[in-house]
Amino acid sequence: MWDWEFAIRILPEILEGLGVTLLAVAGGMTLAILLGLAWAVMRRSTLHWVSWPTYGIVEFIRSTPLLVQLYLVYYTLAELTSGWLSPLWSGIFVLGLHYSCYTAEVYRAGLNGVPQGQWIAAKALNLTTWQTYRHVVLPQAIPPILPALGNYLIAMFKDAPLLSAITVLDVLQRAKIVGNQSFRYQEPLTIVGIIFLTLSILSGVGVSWLKRRVEASQS
Amino acid sequence: MPAPFDLLPVLLQGLWVTILITLGGIAVALVSSLLAGLGRDSRDPIVRWTATIYVETFRGASAIVLLYWFYFAMPGLIGVSMPAMVAGIVILGLNIGAYGAEVVRAAIHSVPVGQRIAAQALNLTPWQTMRYIVLPQAALAATPPLGNLMIELLKSTALVSMITVVDLTQMGMFLRTETHRSLAIFSMLLLIYFVLSQCIAAAVRQIEHRLARGQDYGGAR
Numbered sequence: 001m002w003d004w005e006f007a008i009r010i011l012p013e014i015l016e017g018l019g020v021t022l023l024a025v026a027g028g029m030t031l032a033i034l035l036g037l038a039w040a041v042m043r044r045s046t047l048h049w050v051s052w053p054t055y056g057i058v059e060f061i062r063s064t065p066l067l068v069q070l071y072l073v074y075y076t077l078a079e080l081t082s083g084w085l086s087p088l089w090s091g092i093f094v095l096g097l098h099y100s101c102y103t104a105e106v107y108r109a110g111l112n113g114v115p116q117g118q119w120i121a122a123k124a125l126n127l128t129t130w131q132t133y134r135h136v137v138l139p140q141a142i143p144p145i146l147p148a149l150g151n152y153l154i155a156m157f158k159d160a161p162l163l164s165a166i167t168v169l170d171v172l173q174r175a176k177i178v179g180n181q182s183f184r185y186q187e188p189l190t191i192v193g194i195i196f197l198t199l200s201i202l203s204g205v206g207v208s209w210l211k212r213r214v215e216a217s218q219s
Numbered sequence: 220m221p222a223p224f225d226l227l228p229v230l231l232q233g234l235w236v237t238i239l240i241t242l243g244g245i246a247v248a249l250v251s252s253l254l255a256g257l258g259r260d261s262r263d264p265i266v267r268w269t270a271t272i273y274v275e276t277f278r279g280a281s282a283i284v285l286l287y288w289f290y291f292a293m294p295g296l297i298g299v300s301m302p303a304m305v306a307g308i309v310i311l312g313l314n315i316g317a318y319g320a321e322v323v324r325a326a327i328h329s330v331p332v333g334q335r336i337a338a339q340a341l342n343l344t345p346w347q348t349m350r351y352i353v354l355p356q357a358a359l360a361a362t363p364p365l366g367n368l369m370i371e372l373l374k375s376t377a378l379v380s381m382i383t384v385v386d387l388t389q390m391g392m393f394l395r396t397e398t399h400r401s402l403a404i405f406s407m408l409l410l411i412y413f414v415l416s417q418c419i420a421a422a423v424r425q426i427e428h429r430l431a432r433g434q435d436y437g438g439a440r
Contacts, residue, residue: 001296002296060409063370063416064409064416065374065375065388065412066377067378067380067381068377068388068405068409069409071388071392071401071405072402072405072406075401075405076405158281159281161283162283162378172287176287185292185295186292186293186295188292189288189291190288192284193284193285193288193292196281196284200279200280200281201275204279
């Protein structure tokens with residue numbers, strides 16, 4: 001049984017939550033992009049006490065559930081700081097940290113794709129490690145991996161409703177509240193499903209466009 | 220037992236549910252990814268479109284939204300409901316299967332065309348070609364990425380705790396309300412999930428090794 005009138009009435013309230021979801025994804029992705037690069041560079045370090053722990057941490061975070069990580073950070077940090085760390089900020093931090101371990105692999109592939117000669121030439125020109133990464137290696141490593149990063153952006157968007165488990169007022173949480181008040185779950189949850197389906201299929205089209213552009217500029 | 224390990228006996232009560240959902244989900248995911256992966260290249264437009272719609276829907280909507288929809292919304296919408304445990308196994312399996320379908324398809328495409336032509340020259344039927352020539356080689360290419368998906372599946376079983384199933388994660392939530400030892404409980408949970416995912420990774424390496432036997436294509440060791 002589908003009630004159109006009810007569906008239209010609750011639509012604005014659910015859409016309000018979409019802003020929160022998108023904000024969480026934007027914040028999380030910024031963190032994932034920066035932290036992922038840091039992981040990738042640290043893994044390439046010749047110092048074993050840097051590269052091995054990095055490998056271990058990335059592997060551990062990647063093989064454990066996001067939901068449990070959210071609970072860990074939210075319940076321990078939020079309790080320790082007595083509410084100073086809001087649910088949304090905990091969520092952004094965990095989303096970013098979790099996905100940084102996936103983007104680290106992407107960066108690694110990108111960095112491995114830069115020919116060895118580039119490093120040697122940079123050394124011959126007496127560039128420091130920082131200068132080599134900043135002006136020689138990264139400008140070549142990053143464009144080819146943009147589509148892969150885009151795919152993780154979509155994946156993060158699909159995981160973002162987990163933030164409702166730590167009381168963030170995102171799309172799913174608002175749908176749940178509407179459902180609990182009216183005892184009608186079909187309309188709010190179907191709206192949420194359609195929102196996610198539409199946005200992720202559209203952004204999937206965006207990523208394949210990006211992929212074609214990147215491939216065209218590489219050849 | 221010393222401090223964090225005294226939590227283990229209670230937490231492990233949820234372990235069997237998590238393992239059951241993971242194994243059930245893996246079975247559903249493998250079957251659906253094989254069917255959908257083959258179906259997307261079918262010559263029959265109905266089969267092709269069914270497979271495409273399945274893959275796009277179950278990949279496009281997120282796992283948690285799918286779980287909520289099938290568990291809370293579907294009963295109100297069409298009057299059909301299923302137990303939370305079944306919903307967990309089937310929906311998570313179908314979700315990962317949609318990603319697996321693309322893996323299977325890519326693996327089948329990775330088998331050189333010459334293999335099919337040679338099979339035709341040997342007068343094998345299309346079924347025999349698929350069964351004895353293409354699939355054994357595609358299986359080897361598909362194993363590592365499918366293995367990664369199985370670890371994703373294990374991780375996503377934590378979501379069933381949100382639709383009332385008492386799995387590892389839900390056991391941890393119960394313990395938390397009772398003892399308030401959040402740090403110990405959730406660190407312990409992460410550790411258990413990590414051990415489980417390493418088990419899957421080890422099993423996948425074994426399978427890959429087994430499949431690679433007698434093949435000089437696709438990275439035999």
